[in-house]
Amino acid sequence: xxxxxxxxxxxxxxxxxxxxxxxxxxxxxxxxxxxxxxxxxxxxxxxxxxxxxxxxxxxxxxxxxxxxxxxxxxxxxxxxxxxxxxxxxxxxxxxxxxxxxxxxxxxxxxxxxxxxxxxxxxxxxxxxxxxxxxxxxxxxxxxxxxxxxxxxxxxxxxxxxxxxxxxxxxxxxxxxxxxxxxxxxxxxxxxxxxxxxxxxxxxxxxxxxxxxxxxxxxxxxxxxxxxxxxxxxxxxxxxxxxxxxxxxxxxxxxxxxxxxxxxxxxxxxxxxxxxxxxxxxxxxxxxxxxxxxxxxxxxxxxxxxxxxxxxxxxxxxxxxxxxxxxxxxxxxxxxxxxxxxxxxxxxxxxxxxxxxxxxxxxxxxxxxxxxxxxxxxxx
Amino acid sequence: xxxxxxxxxxxxxxxxxxxxxxxxxxxxxxxxxxxxxxxxxxxxxxxxxxxxxxxxxxxxxxxxxxxxxxxxxxxxxxxxxxxxxxxxxxxxxxxxxxxxxxxxxxxxxxxxxxxxxxxxxxxxxxxxxxxxxxxxxxxxxxxxxxxxxxxxxxxxxxxxxxxxxxxxxxxxxxxxxxxxxxxxxxxxxxxxxxxxxxxx
Numbered sequence: 001x002x003x004x005x006x007x008x009x010x011x012x013x014x015x016x017x018x019x020x021x022x023x024x025x026x027x028x029x030x031x032x033x034x035x036x037x038x039x040x041x042x043x044x045x046x047x048x049x050x051x052x053x054x055x056x057x058x059x060x061x062x063x064x065x066x067x068x069x070x071x072x073x074x075x076x077x078x079x080x081x082x083x084x085x086x087x088x089x090x091x092x093x094x095x096x097x098x099x100x101x102x103x104x105x106x107x108x109x110x111x112x113x114x115x116x117x118x119x120x121x122x123x124x125x126x127x128x129x130x131x132x133x134x135x136x137x138x139x140x141x142x143x144x145x146x147x148x149x150x151x152x153x154x155x156x157x158x159x160x161x162x163x164x165x166x167x168x169x170x171x172x173x174x175x176x177x178x179x180x181x182x183x184x185x186x187x188x189x190x191x192x193x194x195x196x197x198x199x200x201x202x203x204x205x206x207x208x209x210x211x212x213x214x215x216x217x218x219x220x221x222x223x224x225x226x227x228x229x230x231x232x233x234x235x236x237x238x239x240x241x242x243x244x245x246x247x248x249x250x251x252x253x254x255x256x257x258x259x260x261x262x263x264x265x266x267x268x269x270x271x272x273x274x275x276x277x278x279x280x281x282x283x284x285x286x287x288x289x290x291x292x293x294x295x296x297x298x299x300x301x302x303x304x305x306x307x308x309x310x311x312x313x314x315x316x317x318x319x320x321x322x323x324x325x326x327x328x329x330x331x332x333x334x335x336x337x338x339x340x341x342x343x344x345x346x347x348x349x350x351x352x353x354x355x356x357x358x359x360x361x362x363x364x365x366x367x368x369x370x371x372x373x374x375x376x377x378x379x
Numbered sequence: 380x381x382x383x384x385x386x387x388x389x390x391x392x393x394x395x396x397x398x399x400x401x402x403x404x405x406x407x408x409x410x411x412x413x414x415x416x417x418x419x420x421x422x423x424x425x426x427x428x429x430x431x432x433x434x435x436x437x438x439x440x441x442x443x444x445x446x447x448x449x450x451x452x453x454x455x456x457x458x459x460x461x462x463x464x465x466x467x468x469x470x471x472x473x474x475x476x477x478x479x480x481x482x483x484x485x486x487x488x489x490x491x492x493x494x495x496x497x498x499x500x501x502x503x504x505x506x507x508x509x510x511x512x513x514x515x516x517x518x519x520x521x522x523x524x525x526x527x528x529x530x531x532x533x534x535x536x537x538x539x540x541x542x543x544x545x546x547x548x549x550x551x552x553x554x555x556x557x558x559x560x561x562x563x564x565x566x567x568x569x570x571x572x573x574x575x576x577x578x579x
Contacts, residue, residue, distance in 0.1 A: 004532040009418045020432045025399045028439045324447045
């Protein structure tokens with residue numbers, strides 16, 4: 001009986017394959033829904049009410065020249081922000097938006113989509129890319145879509161200036177799409193250019209006003225609510241002025257940072273780190289490199305991406321790669337802790353807790369394990 | 380080989396970040412082989428699009444679980460075999476064949492060829508159809524083992540790995556299935572001729 005390869009396979013036509021491919025891309029992109037917030041709705045409501053009370057108190061006793069951050073919120077899904085003489089930070093679930101003084105922008109949060117409309121000014125965004133969630137910025141007739149990233153957008157009413165320091169964004173104007181990668185910039189007048197060719201933007205000091213909008217609610221059109229949250233004046237604090245919320249995880253984050261990074265190459269300069277990564281990549285991905293050497297190289301790449309380069313998304317990807325390739329690599333435990341440290345850098349969220357939980361299961365005792373347990377239990 | 384391995388790792392890494400281009404690339408790289416295997420296991424049938432889609436959907440959903448211990452192709456094949464196994468189990472063994480792939484296409488095709496060549500192709504198609512009729516009577520595990528080894532041409536050890544059995548159990552399943560096909564061929568001249576003929 002000789003049947004090997006004798007059954008002729010009738011190929012699927014291109015149209016059917018394209019349809020399958022399209023359905024797969026859609027299914028994959030919607031496969032990871034947003035993790036539900038762990039914060040109880042009541043807590044958010046209470047915070048909102050407190051903010052309203054603080055606003056009223058602050059409005060009644062506002063000094064004449066106090067800088068303001070006004071949050072006009074017609075519905076909980078829509079936030080309008082105007083910063084007059086202050087930098088401000090708007091913290092969404094996985095996105096941090098720092099705005100320059102005199103910047104006006106709107107944020108509309110829908111299911112799987114966040115749209116930011118800049119009227120004028122400059123925004124600096126740190127966006128954790130999430131499958132199934134699109135973040136789009138409109139500046140005049142230009143559309144900027146994040147692909148996981150740290151970038152800034154400035155718009156003065158006529159010219160748009162997009163500068164990418166990490167990851168990649170997609171800029172669309174007049175139906176023409178341009179992908180702007182880290183180290184590049186795009187402006188209305190000059191198109192795609194190297195970041196180094198542009199004048200550096202004005203420094204963005206640590207913002208003093210923190211605005212935290214409520215999470216996107218399940219209802220579509222609730223009654224409009226108007227909220228304004230005031231920053232705490234730096235020069236002349238007043239008992240009537242609402243203060244920015246205190247980060248409840250400051251101590252936890254400090255505890256994370258005090259744990260040493262094992263096998264740290266200890267390179268502080270960004271250029272040196274980039275050069276070292278290029279060298280390590282040759283080792284990590286070379287077919288002739290032996291296991292230990294390759295695993296050490298891959299781990300060190302992750303360390304350098306995290307510090308000093310601050311490319312945490314890339315660092316997490318590299319650690320995931322390490323986990324899959326080197327299940328018994330000697331840096332395995334160190335890599336697990338590094339994952340905790342990187343995942344928890346910006347917020348104590350589900351990814352952070354998940355990393356901490358994995359670590360504490362693998363290493364149940366020790367200082368780092370204690371920190372991991374505290375992260376896992378953090379609310 | 381090592382370069383392909385690293386390439387697979389990097390591609391999976393991109394897929395895990397949700398990059399649509401990576402999803403497309405992975406599908407395009409492996410769709411031909413997966414489709415051919417499903418086709419040889421199940422025969423041409425109306426659900427092939429859904430099966431191919433289902434197989435890749437499961438691949439993407441479980442991609443995080445690929446630990447790069449086996450090659451990506453082997454791992455994807457394993458997922459596809461599970462999809463085929465479930466399909467066979469749920470269908471109660473009998474596969475709904477696609478009539479368009481048989482009779483209509485044959486009629487159109489034959490008019491353009493010589494009578495002898497047409498008759499030979501017709502015989503081959505009849506033989507294939509009768510072979511899969513016999514395979515419909517087998518259990519899912521036996522059918523998988525037989526088709527992956529005898530028709531798809533995979534070594535027994537690889538089939539055993541794909542179906543998650545021992546080599547001995549797989550060999551036994553293939554042997555039983557072959558006996559069943561040979562018994563059917565003894566009573567069916569068309570099937571017998573197809574099995575003893577060279578490639579069409």
